[in-house]
Amino acid sequence: MLVLGPLGFLTPWLLAALAALPVIWLILRVMPPSPKVLRFPGTRLLIGLKDPQPVARHTPWWLLLLRVLAIAALILGFAGPIWKPAPEQGGQGPLLIVMDAGWAAAPDWPQRQARALRALDRTSASGQPAALLLADGHSEGALPFAPATELAAQLRAFQPAAWETRYPEDLDRLFGQTPQSGLQVLWLSDGLDHPGRTALLTNLRGRGTVTVVPPEGPRQSLQLVAGDQPSLRLRSTASGAAPDVLAIGTDPQGAARELARLTAEDAQIENGISTRAVAIDLPSELRNRITRFQLDGQDSAGAVVLADDSVRRRKVALVGDDRASEGQSLLSPLHYLRRALAPRTDLIEGGLSDVLQAAPDVIVLADLVGLPESDALTEWVDQGGLLIRFAGPRMAASEFLTEEPLLPVRLRSGGRDIGGALSWGDPRTIAPFPVDGPFGGLAIPADAMIRAQLLAEPSPELAQRTLAQLSDGTPLVTREDLGEGQVVLFHSSANAEWSNLAISGLFVQMLDRLVQTARASAAPPETEAEGDIFWTPVEVLDGFGRLSTSQDPVPVPAAEFAKGPAPGAPAGLYRSGERAIALNAGGPMREATWPGVTVEAARRAPGIDLRGWLIGLAALLFALDALGSAWLAGGPIRRGKVAA
Amino acid sequence: MTASPADLRARAEAASAGLPALMLSAERLAASLTAGLHGKRRAGMGEDFWQYRPAAPGDTARSIDWRRSARSDGQFVRDREAEMAQSAVIWVSSAAGMEFSGGPDRPSKRARTDLLALALGMALLEGGERVALAGQPPRPGRLQAERIADALVRREVLTRDDDAPASDILRPGQRLIMIDDFLGDPAPMLDFLDRAAAAGVQGAALQVLDPDEEGFPYGGAVLFRSASGALSHDTRDASGLREAYLARLADRRASLSRAALNAGWHFGTHDTGAPPAQALLWLWSVLEG
Numbered sequence: 001m002l003v004l005g006p007l008g009f010l011t012p013w014l015l016a017a018l019a020a021l022p023v024i025w026l027i028l029r030v031m032p033p034s035p036k037v038l039r040f041p042g043t044r045l046l047i048g049l050k051d052p053q054p055v056a057r058h059t060p061w062w063l064l065l066l067r068v069l070a071i072a073a074l075i076l077g078f079a080g081p082i083w084k085p086a087p088e089q090g091g092q093g094p095l096l097i098v099m100d101a102g103w104a105a106a107p108d109w110p111q112r113q114a115r116a117l118r119a120l121d122r123t124s125a126s127g128q129p130a131a132l133l134l135a136d137g138h139s140e141g142a143l144p145f146a147p148a149t150e151l152a153a154q155l156r157a158f159q160p161a162a163w164e165t166r167y168p169e170d171l172d173r174l175f176g177q178t179p180q181s182g183l184q185v186l187w188l189s190d191g192l193d194h195p196g197r198t199a200l201l202t203n204l205r206g207r208g209t210v211t212v213v214p215p216e217g218p219r220q221s222l223q224l225v226a227g228d229q230p231s232l233r234l235r236s237t238a239s240g241a242a243p244d245v246l247a248i249g250t251d252p253q254g255a256a257r258e259l260a261r262l263t264a265e266d267a268q269i270e271n272g273i274s275t276r277a278v279a280i281d282l283p284s285e286l287r288n289r290i291t292r293f294q295l296d297g298q299d300s301a302g303a304v305v306l307a308d309d310s311v312r313r314r315k316v317a318l319v320g321d322d323r324a325s326e327g328q329s330l331l332s333p334l335h336y337l338r339r340a341l342a343p344r345t346d347l348i349e350g351g352l353s354d355v356l357q358a359a360p361d362v363i364v365l366a367d368l369v370g371l372p373e374s375d376a377l378t379e380w381v382d383q384g385g386l387l388i389r390f391a392g393p394r395m396a397a398s399e400f401l402t403e404e405p406l407l408p409v410r411l412r413s414g415g416r417d418i419g420g421a422l423s424w425g426d427p428r429t430i431a432p433f434p435v436d437g438p439f440g441g442l443a444i445p446a447d448a449m450i451r452a453q454l455l456a457e458p459s460p461e462l463a464q465r466t467l468a469q470l471s472d473g474t475p476l477v478t479r480e481d482l483g484e485g486q487v488v489l490f491h492s493s494a495n496a497e498w499s500n501l502a503i504s505g506l507f508v509q510m511l512d513r514l515v516q517t518a519r520a521s522a523a524p525p526e527t528e529a530e531g532d533i534f535w536t537p538v539e540v541l542d543g544f545g546r547l548s549t550s551q552d553p554v555p556v557p558a559a560e561f562a563k564g565p566a567p568g569a570p571a572g573l574y575r576s577g578e579r580a581i582a583l584n585a586g587g588p589m590r591e592a593t594w595p596g597v598t599v600e601a602a603r604r605a606p607g608i609d610l611r612g613w614l615i616g617l618a619a620l621l622f623a624l625d626a627l628g629s630a631w632l633a634g635g636p637i638r639r640g641k642v643a644a
Numbered sequence: 645m646t647a648s649p650a651d652l653r654a655r656a657e658a659a660s661a662g663l664p665a666l667m668l669s670a671e672r673l674a675a676s677l678t679a680g681l682h683g684k685r686r687a688g689m690g691e692d693f694w695q696y697r698p699a700a701p702g703d704t705a706r707s708i709d710w711r712r713s714a715r716s717d718g719q720f721v722r723d724r725e726a727e728m729a730q731s732a733v734i735w736v737s738s739a740a741g742m743e744f745s746g747g748p749d750r751p752s753k754r755a756r757t758d759l760l761a762l763a764l765g766m767a768l769l770e771g772g773e774r775v776a777l778a779g780q781p782p783r784p785g786r787l788q789a790e791r792i793a794d795a796l797v798r799r800e801v802l803t804r805d806d807d808a809p810a811s812d813i814l815r816p817g818q819r820l821i822m823i824d825d826f827l828g829d830p831a832p833m834l835d836f837l838d839r840a841a842a843a844g845v846q847g848a849a850l851q852v853l854d855p856d857e858e859g860f861p862y863g864g865a866v867l868f869r870s871a872s873g874a875l876s877h878d879t880r881d882a883s884g885l886r887e888a889y890l891a892r893l894a895d896r897r898a899s900l901s902r903a904a905l906n907a908g909w910h911f912g913t914h915d916t917g918a919p920p921a922q923a924l925l926w927l928w929s930v931l932e933g
Contacts, residue, residue: 035865035878041741041753041827042857043870044805045892046877052884 007610010080017075021068028064036632063628070621077614084608093182093208094130094145095123098200101136101158102165103301103571103585104190106543108216109160112188115213116155119186124148131178134158135194137166137567142176160543162301162572162585163565167196171203183208187597191215191237193590201597210597221302221586222295225277230311232278232293234264235589239274242267243296247282249289249307259286262293272591280311288312294545301571304545306582308573309516316341316515317348317355320366320494321394333366333390333494336502340511356380361518366494367392374405381406382483386518388511389487390494391415391454408465408480408489409456415498416474417452427451428470430501435533436576437467438513439477441558445504450476452498453491468510477510488514533558533576540572541585547572649793656762656793694725730819731774731782732847732931734761734792737824738799739807740871745916746856753852756916757823758796760850763924764821765792768931778813778820805870808832811839820847821927826900827857834903841907848910848930849900855917858893860886 002012009015040046097116099105105112116132123130130148132155133139168174185204189212204210218238222245225231234242245262260282267274280287290311295303318341320334329335334349341347345362348355352373355363363377367390371377381387387406395401396415404411418425427449433439456462456475467488468477479488492499501507534555539547556569558576564587565571571585696712699719709722742754751759765775766789774782777795806828814820820840826833826849840847863883869876879885897913904911910930914923 035867035880037867037869038862039744039871040857040868041739041744041805041825041854041871042860042889042893043868043875043877044827044829045889045896046868046879046885047875049877049879049885049888051879051881052888 006084008082008084010082012079014075014079018072021072024071025064025068028067060628060632063625063632066621066625066628070618070625073614073618073621077611077618081610081614082608083610093184094128094179095119095148096131096133096143096178096183096185096204096208097151097155098133098185098187098204099135099155099158100165100188100190100192100194101134101160101543102190102192102194103160103162103303103543103545104165104192104219104221104589105188105215106160106300106302106545107219107298109544111216112213113155116186116188117152120148120152120155123184133168133174135165135167136161137163139168139174141173143174143178145177160301161567162541162543162545162570163567164585164587165190165192165194166567167194167200169196171199175203175207178207180207185210187212189214189592189594191219191592193592197592201594205597212594212597212599214599219302219589220295220298220300221589222278222293222305222584223586223588224293224305224307224311224582224584226310231280232262232305234276234278234295235586236267236274236276237272237589237591239267239269242274242276243298245278246294246296247280247286247290247292248294249286249291251289256291259290261296273589292547299544301541301543301545301565302586304541304571305584305586306541306547306571306573308580308582310581314345314361314515314518315348315358316345316362316364317350317358317360318364318366319350319352319355320364320368331495331497333392333502335495336507337364337366337390337494337511340508341515344512345515352377360385362386362388362515364494365389367394369395369398369404370400371406378406378482381485381487384484386485386514387487388490388514390490390492391498392493392495393497396452396454406482406487408478408487409462409475410459412455412457415452416455418450427499428472428474430476430506431469431471431473433468438517439468439510440576441533442506442509442513445506448499448501448504448506450492450499450501452493456491486517535561535569535574535576535581535583537570538573538575538580540570542570649790649797652758652762652797653789653793656759656766692725694723696720696722731776731815731817732765732768732819732821733776733778733782733813733815734765734821734823735778735809735813736761736796736799737807737822737828738802739805739825739828740802741805741825741827742871743801744854744857744871746854750854750916753825753854753916754801756914756920757852759920760852760914760923760927761821761823762789762793762796763920764927765789767924767928778809782818803872805829805872805874806832808836811836814840814843814845816844818845819931820845821931822847822849823852824849825853825857826851826896827853830896830899833900837903837907837909840909846908848912848927849904850923850927851897851900851911851913852923853913853915855915858915860889862886 002009002015097119099112099116120130124147128148129145130151131143131145132151133143183204185208187201187204187210191214201210218236218240220234220236220238220243223233223235225233232245234245236242242264245264246258247260247262248256249259250256251259262278262280264276264278267276269275282290290307292307293305318334318337320332320337338347338349341364348358348360352363352365352371353376356373356376363380363385365371365387377387389407391411393415395404395411396413398404398413401411401413418428429446430444430448430450432444433442435441450470453470453474453476456478462475462478465478465480466475467479469475474491476491477488478491479486492501494502496503534557536555537550537553540550541547550572554568556574560566561569561574561583565583565585569583571583573580573582696709697720699708699721703721707721708719712720712722736757742757743752745752761777765777768775769784769786769789772784774784775788775792776782777792780791780795783791807824808828809820809822824833837849860882862885863881865880866882867876867878868882897911901911903909912923912926912930914920914926
């Protein structure tokens, strides 16, 4: 940039065209204006007359001046004039650009790129080397310094990541080739505090001057608050009005569109971060269609929450004989089921034919045999329903147990008592769940004991159909796919009569996992997930919150996965076996503070751009010129004025 | 030309209001047979007494003036002075250039020409003459003024630069008044004057010009075009052409004036910047003398 007094020029070489102005003046001067056409009856008398003295007629001086001024205004305008341009930092050392590259940097990424490119331009003009530290957690090894022009391509190609900004941890190794002093640091911050920022800042301040460019506009993130009633949490660095949350999903025609618009509640402000709760108060039919929540107008991975099955609420029908235990609710199998399922699902109770009308996602049959509506039930399962059956004394006593339809395995009639007064063995514990099954990763309480069960007839498919088994290898939970649906049998009872499973927390978790597999095979994220589970990305978000199919799916160990989005595990939809969960980027935010460094004033006008004004002025002058020429050619002629 | 006949007539009446009745000078035109108001200083059909003469065979008894005959023995016949109507034909140019007007404060040459033609025609009709525009039969009476005004207004403007009267409008004994700018091709006009002289037709030619045409107040680069666009002249310094133009205009006038003199005609000029009464008085005096 060339600065002349208060005026700066972005492309000063264009000013060389001003040298051509005198030539243009001369050319315009000898180009005569077009003659005026006059109807004159006496033209016959003029035929053959010669001009007495060929006068070299010139364009009038004021017209010339107008044209030359217009051209000069055009040249000046295209030279990019800026009135009082923002003063450039006058440092002369090598340049280090630190770019926060997490999702929080995505909304104004083009402006950041432009700012960094401008700094690179200036550095390349002064011949100093430059380095680029992209804080996306990928940088390793010593930071190389290179001519600034080589970094521009890298900078242009780089996209923000779908996780939080991450600074390198090993600063000594990072700055191995970095000068100890005289360094010009330009830090394009995303406005948020991230681990390691203070250490990095301290280190950099010791090496030179640090200039921080704060982001334009507030940062906002969206987070799913899991629980019985999942809701969203909207955090913002600004206390102003919050944007709406768009619930996007497929409509009945299968096209993705905005299904609902959720409004945030009042904000609670803490340390400059305003937090708002956004309730997902939608009918379950609508809610179960939602695939993602998104902050309106924020292009950032942190403003997107991918909805997995934890957002959905299943409609579960409980069918059982509740009468026998009237007044003894603790003995009723339905009581435990109700307590386990009610927080996370919509429960329906009633007779089987009644609940089938309500088209539930899951039907739980507690100790029922010989159902008269088994045809309708079979059809419902065949179309994708999940039928969960529990064994019990009534089933054990049934004479027609071998002919009972809708059981995953053939059962032996008569139960098996373990650890009773008349039996030899002790109550059995539950064997660890297979990691690829629906119960994979669940912790088994040591005191969970099974005292009675229904035994399955040995068959080749038994092992394949077993989801959980006891420590002696007999099945506890079996499952069979039937059409699009499945039938699950708990070989023990749903109350505390046969086992204490029903009064353990494991029972709730197992039921949750099973219910989540209904129709869509998915499971809620389990922070306590342990073991050898690997999550494979199916669809991943980029930093701008756009979803795309994972091109290079690298399985992520569950332990890494639990820590949230990271360089190896971008936010997105992950799958393990038949469970699928979403990993979302948005989370708690903390505003960054910058003690002792220069912070560029946010949104400071970088001078007044005069280009538009000058080009407008040129257009006006040309219009005046056209008017003047028209006046010369057609207006009244007074002697002596035209031949000026 | 947007004026209606009634409008033109009203203005023409205003212009000719102050004129006394016009009588054409009594040149004898032997072949004219039509009776009119001019005494022919010979016996013939007429109102006024001319002479008594002895009755000759062929005179009817009714033609004998018995009062004069009673004072002597012979029979006398009372002759009356023969009276003949003078007829005048007005020719106005329809050339495209006649629409020219050099400024908004001046009428076009055609407007002025029409006004003069009608005013003259009305003055002549007032004097009892037979008047017509060229190509129409001359008739007397006030109604003829209406016809003249109508014909003037309805006259189509030619797309040519030149307009000259057809030679078949020449009638011996008629007087012809030509009003034109005489800026077209001069040859047909000179030829016509020769023919008119040969046919014994006398009259007057009035050149009507715009002040711009007489003064040539132009300068700078001008592309001059004739009214029809057929002729054009490009100059880069119009003011330098003024002298030459004025000289050519004077030449044109001199040659027309000479030709008119040779044919026994009168040649006058009029510019539209001047009041029309001047031209009318000139025409009047010329026709009277």
